[in-house]
Each structure stands twice: as C-alpha cells, then as structure tokens.
Amino acid sequence: MIDILGRRVTSNCEGVSRRDFLRVGTLALGALTVADLLRLQAASAAPGATMPAAAGPLTRPATRPVAARAKSVIQLWMGGGPPHLDTFDPKPNAGEEYCGPLRKPLSTNVAGIQIAETLPLLAKVADKYTIIRGSTHGNNGHETATYIVQTGTLPSPDLVYPAVGAVVAYKKEHEGGYRGALPPYVTLTSALGRFSEAGFLGPAYQTFATGGDPSAKDFAVQGLAPPRSMTDARLAERRSLLQSIDALSRDFDRDRAVREMDAYQGKAYDLILGDAKKAFDLSGESDALRDRYGRNRFGQSCLLARRLVEHGVPFVTVNMGGWDTHKDNFPAMQKLCPTLDAGFATLLADLAERGLLDSTIVVWYGEFGRTPKVANEPPWFGGRHHFGAVYSTVVAGGGFKGGTVLGSSDTRGETVKDRPVYPWDLSATIYQLMGIDPMGTLPHPQGCVAHVTPLAGTTDAKTEVKTGGILHEII
Numbered sequence: 323m324i325d326i327l328g329r330r331v332t333s334n335c336e337g338v339s340r341r342d343f344l345r346v347g348t349l350a351l352g353a354l355t356v357a358d359l360l361r362l363q364a365a366s367a368a369p370g371a372t373m374p375a376a377a378g379p380l381t382r383p384a385t386r387p388v389a390a391r392a393k394s395v396i397q398l399w400m401g402g403g404p405p406h407l408d409t410f411d412p413k414p415n416a417g418e419e420y421c422g423p424l425r426k427p428l429s430t431n432v433a434g435i436q437i438a439e440t441l442p443l444l445a446k447v448a449d450k451y452t453i454i455r456g457s458t459h460g461n462n463g464h465e466t467a468t469y470i471v472q473t474g475t476l477p478s479p480d481l482v483y484p485a486v487g488a489v490v491a492y493k494k495e496h497e498g499g500y501r502g503a504l505p506p507y508v509t510l511t512s513a514l515g516r517f518s519e520a521g522f523l524g525p526a527y528q529t530f531a532t533g534g535d536p537s538a539k540d541f542a543v544q545g546l547a548p549p550r551s552m553t554d555a556r557l558a559e560r561r562s563l564l565q566s567i568d569a570l571s572r573d574f575d576r577d578r579a580v581r582e583m584d585a586y587q588g589k590a591y592d593l594i595l596g597d598a599k600k601a602f603d604l605s606g607e608s609d610a611l612r613d614r615y616g617r618n619r620f621g622q623s624c625l626l627a628r629r630l631v632e633h634g635v636p637f638v639t640v641n642m643g644g645w646d647t648h649k650d651n652f653p654a655m656q657k658l659c660p661t662l663d664a665g666f667a668t669l670l671a672d673l674a675e676r677g678l679l680d681s682t683i684v685v686w687y688g689e690f691g692r693t694p695k696v697a698n699e700p701p702w703f704g705g706r707h708h709f710g711a712v713y714s715t716v717v718a719g720g721g722f723k724g725g726t727v728l729g730s731s732d733t734r735g736e737t738v739k740d741r742p743v744y745p746w747d748l749s750a751t752i753y754q755l756m757g758i759d760p761m762g763t764l765p766h767p768q769g770c771v772a773h774v775t776p777l778a779g780t781t782d783a784k785t786e787v788k789t790g791g792i793l794h795e796i797i
Contacts, residue, residue, distance in 0.1 A: 386792075386794055388721075388751070388754035388755060388792065388794075388797060389721065389755075390754070390755060390756065390757030391680065391681065391720055391721035391755055392681055392682065392683045392719070392720030392721055392752075392755045392756050392757075393631075393634075393636070393681045393682065393720075393756075394631040394634075394635060394636050394637065394638070394681065394682045394683070394720075395486075395487070395490060395636065395637045395638070395682070395683045395684075395685065395720070395752065395756065396624075396627045396628075396631060396638050396639075396640065396669070396682060396683070396684045396685075397486075397487065397637070397638070397639045397640070397685050398624075398640050398642065398666060398669075398684065398685065398686040398687075399514060399639055399640065399641050399642065399687070399688065400642055400643075400645045400662075400686070400687065400688035401514065401641060401642065401643035401644070401645060401646075401688060401689075402464075402643055402644060402645035402646030402647070402688060402689075403464075403467075403645050403646065403688040403689050403690045403691060403692055403708060403709070403713070404645045404687075404688045404691070404692070404713075404714075405645075405647065405651060405655070405691060405692035405706050406455070406691040406692070406694075406712065406713050406714040406731070406735055407420060407421060407424075407438070407691075407692075407694055407735050408422075408424055408438050408440060408651070408652075408655050408659070408692075408706075409437065409438050409440065409441065409659070409662075409714060410437050410438070410441075410453045410455070410714040410716060411453070411455050411712075411714045411731055411735055412424065412427035412436060412437065412438045412439075413694070413733065413734060413735050414426065414427055415733065416694070416733060416734045416735070418696075419695055419696060419698075420694050420695055420696065420734055420735070422651070422652050422696050422704065423652055424438055424439055424440065424652070424655070426439045427439060428441070428442060428445040429445070430444075430445040430446070430448035431445065431446055431447070431448050431449055432448045432449050432725040432726075435448050435453070435725070435726075435727060437453070438659075440655055440656075440659035440660075440663070441659060441662070441663045441667075442663065443663045443664060443666075443667035443668075444663055444666060444667045446667065447667050447670050447671055448724075448725060449724050449725040450670045450671075450674060450679065450718050450719070450724040450725075451670065451684070451716050451717065451718035451722075451724055451725075452716070452717050452718070452722055452723055452724065452725075452726050452727065452728055452796045453714060453715075453716055453726075453727045453728070454714065454715040454716070454717065454727075454728045454729060454743050454748075454793075454796075455712075455714055455727060455728070455729050455730050455731055456712070456728065456729025456730060456731065456738040456739070456740060456741045456742045456743050456790075457687065457691075457712070457713045457714060457715045457729075457742075457743050457744075457745075457748075458710070458711060458712055458713070458738050458742050458743070458744065459471070459690070459710050459744060459745055460710045460711055461690070461710045462690065462707075462708040462709065462710045463708070464516060464646075464689060464708070465516045465517060467689035467690045467708075467710055468514060468516035468517060468689040469483075469516065469517045470689075470745050471687065471688075471689050471690075471745045472485040472486065472487075472514070472517070472519065473485055473486065473521070473745075473749075474486060474745045474746040474748065474749025474750065474775060474777065475745075475746065475775075475776055475777055476777065481521075481522065481770070481772065482517075482518060482521045482522055483521045483522070483772075483776075484519065484520055484521035484522065484523045484527060484764070485519040485520075485521070485529075486637075486749050486752060486753075487507045487509075487519065487529060487637040487639060488507060488519055488520050488521065488523050488527040488528070488529070489523070489753070489758070489764065489774060490506070490507070490636050490637045490753075490756060490758065491505075491506035491507035491527050491636060491637055492523055492527050492764065492765075493756075493758045493762075493774075494506055494636040494756075497758075498636070498757065500634070500636060502633065502634045502635065503598045503633075504530075504598050504601060504630065504633055504634075504635050505529075505530035505635075506635060506636045506637065507527065507528075507529045507530065507635075507636070507637045508529065508530050508531075508532065508630055508635055508637070508638050508639070509529040509530065509531045509532070509638075509639040509640075509641055510531075510532055510536070510623035510626055510627060510638065510639065510640050510641065511531065511532050511533055511534055511535065511536065511619065511623060511641065512531055512533065512641055513528075513529055513531040513641070514639070514641060516689075522764075522766050522767060522772065523764065523765070524767065529639065531544075532544060532602070532626075535619045535622075536602075536604060536619065536622035536623055536625070536626050537617050537618050537619055537621070537622040541602075541604075543599075543602050598633075601629050601630055601632075601633040602626060602629070604622065604625060604626065604629075607625060611625070611668075611672070612625065614664065614668045615664060615665055615668045615669070615672075616661055616664040616665050616668075618661055618665075619642075620640065620642045620661050620662065620665045621661065621664055621665040621668070623640045623641075623642075623665075624640055624665040624666065624668065624669040625668075625669075625672075627640050627669070628669060628672055628673060628676075628678070631673075631678060631682050632676075632678070636756075640665075642658075642661075642662065644658055645658065645688055647692065647705055647706055648697075648702060648705040648706070648707055649701065649702050649703055649704075649705045650703055650704055650705060651692070651696065651704055651705050651706045652704055666686060669684065670684065670718055670719075673719060678719075679718065679719040679720075680719065680720070680721075681719075681720060682719045682720055683717065683718070683719050683720030683721070683722065683752060683755060683756070684716075684717070684718040684719050684720075685715065685716070685717050685718075685748075685752070686715065686716040686717075687713070687714070687715040687716070688713070689710075690708055690709055690710040690713050691709045691710070691711075691712055691713030691714065691735075692706030692707065692708070692709050693706045693707045693708070693709045694706075694709070694712075694734050694735040694736050695734070695736075711736065711737060711738070712731045712735055712736065712737060712738055715743070715748065717748075717796070720755050720756075721755040721797050722755070722796055722797055723796045723797065726796060728741055728743065728793065728795055728796050729741035729742065729743060741790060741795075742788070742790050743790050743793065744777075744788060744789050744790060746775055746777035746789060747789055747790045747791060747792065747793060748793065749775060750775040750792055751792050751793040751797060753774060753775060754792065755797065758774060759774065760773075760774050760775035761773065761774070761775075762774045777789065
C-alpha cells in the first residue's frame, strides 16, 4: 500500500481476526455516561498505551510544507448525500432531465462562480469558501461510502479505521496538549450511526453526541444536565452527599479503583455544573443572531458549534440528515436548502466577524452526491439516487482559500472532468492544517502499525487506489 505522501507501508496486522476489530467497533457504538467517557480517555493515556513502531524508516518525499493554521474543525455532515447539481455544481444547460426546475443558478460575490438558486445567502459569502467539484470515490452504498469519507480510508477485512474526528481528538489530547473541560470530539445532535466512528481507537474516542434539539426551549445536553425537577443547588447537595458516602466507604475500602472512580465522578459533576454547561447555553446569544442562523435544529446546532470552537473543542460535527431523496427530490430541496443556506452562511460570517475563521476549518459534504439524471418514472417521481462517481465538497477557513473552485465535473455532472479529489486527499490536507502528521502512527489494541493516513500518494497497481494528493492549490 502507498501512503498519502508516496511512501509504501504495510498494515502489519497479520493474525488479528475481523471479529476482534468488530468487537472494538461495537463497543464504540455504545452509550456512555460522562464519567465513563472520562475514565476511558484517561485509560487510553496511561503509560502502557504506547505507540507502535513504524514498519520501516520514514522517508518523507519532497513536498511543499503545509503550515499548521487550524485549531478546530466544524464538519457539516449532510447525511443521505446532497445532490451536487442542486447545490454547488448546477448544470442549467444540461436540460430538464438533469436540472429539473432548478434552471437559474445564482452568481455569487466572486466573479465567475455560480451556485444553485437554492442557496442565495451562501452566494453572498462565496469569497469565504472553496468548492471542490471533483470529489469522488465511486461507492454508492450509504454505510461504506460514509466510512470512506469519514475515515479517509477504504474498507479493510482486518482494520476498522477511526473517523477523522476521532483521530483529531486522540492527537490533540496526546500530542497537542488539549485539556479542555469538554470532550474533544462532539456531535450535534445525533451520531452518524453508519459505522463505528472510534474504530480501533476504542470507546474513549467515540464522539460525544449531545442529543436533543437546541432550537427547543427545554434543550438539555444528555449527560450534562440534571433531571428537570432538580436545581443546580440540589445537584450540588447530592454531590456533597455522594462525597460523604464515598468518604465513609473509603474507610472500609482503600482500593485505588474506587479513588479513581471518585475523581471521574467529580470531573463529571464539574462538567454538569461548570463552564462546559455554559458552552451549550444559547440564552446569552442575541435573538437577532439566533434568527439569522435559523430557529431550527440545524441552524442552532451551527451556532452551538461556533460556541464549542470558542471553548477550544478540536472537532465538532453538525449532523443534518434528510438528503436521501430517492423520491420527490425537488420538493425536498425547497425544504432542506433554505435551512442549510441560513445556517451555513451565518456560521461562516459569524466565525469571520469574531476572528475565528482563520483558525477554524469548516467542511461541508455528505457520503456521496445524487444521480445527475432525474428519475422521473414511478415510483420515484422526480428523485435522485446514490452517486459516488462525482459529488461536491465545500471547505473554508483554517488555511483553506476562499473564493475559488477546485476541479470540475462534465457538462452533466456525471464524471470528474478535472482534478479528482479523493477522501484521503482531503483528510490528509485537514490533518496537516491541524498540525497532525499524515505519516504518523496511531495506537492499536493489537500492536499493529496503523498510520494516520494509510492511503495513496500515487496510484498503486496492487490495490488500485488512486489519489490527487494534498490539496496544495487551495491552501
């Protein structure tokens, strides 16, 4: 196998059963309390959790250095797969069979760049982002495509790879000095669910999904909020009572595990009562700003993502589903796109106004695009199906340029015409902008060599993996 920078590597995982990796993945999907999560994260940082040795000397090929500028990533995930023709790659001249009723693309505030008429607010801030129109991986299955895009790797019978968010969380905690009160990998509001996002890193690096709806008046983060009937004062009393009981129990049992459990329970209470709770409190935001984001789950989640970045969280996912438009695609666009438009455009403007965009990567995509040719026949009635051959990705901030387009699709959006970009190209670029070495290694429970970005800096005849390389054109 050839890594993203052109170095041949091996997984070095012979003798490890698929069952072992699936077991690790299953653990990472389970629900954890805040104290459980803290305990797992601490265990992963224990002296015995060592990094594996590389499979050989690392020879770095000649490549232009990438400055580490980003501190955080906000990932806007469009679960189901957004149609590229109806968002960031319109094809008005392809005919009604392809563009349907969306025949009037909008000129943006950058000369020569047009996007779909569904996104008027994003058209006004195109100077802040780059559209990647040659994104591709060729897989049309939800689960597999999600895994490929989220991990920046191809599926393996032996290795369940962690998502980019989990890798960032691990690297920032172990090498970047992250010591924030909040978990380093947060999802608003429900986990993606298509695969184990923690992979072989284990449950300590699964995403912390908040649950709830931040646009609701009674929004509360699961695990960070007491029962509605319990005030903060009453919760503090319970904490004091628990400490008294634990102190009494320690007179009978001086076991180290009990003392450690006390510490993690204390940290969990600090999260519930302290600054972490404040990060999720939108009451201090102005009504005007909340209205700009949109008074809906996605819009208010984008606002929460900005607040989490302000509190130093390295990786935040905003999960917006509903894009699996096999039927009635265009009515769905009329509902989905205004919500997306307000939340995404306001997030970019808000980050820029606060001086945060330069240090925050924002990436928008789904697991694939949708078929360019509209399925007008029954039972689809104007639907679009799964399409991994071409899709659009949008990147902004954190070292990415704004006001440009990278690559292109053909006149009908069916094939990549220019500059293909594969998921591993994008993930490796994000890692470098975050100060994470794509050639580095990750700890593995079976002692295997696991590289941060195991895939291709060139085409490898054996694995048939292709790549466009680091995205130097837009950083």
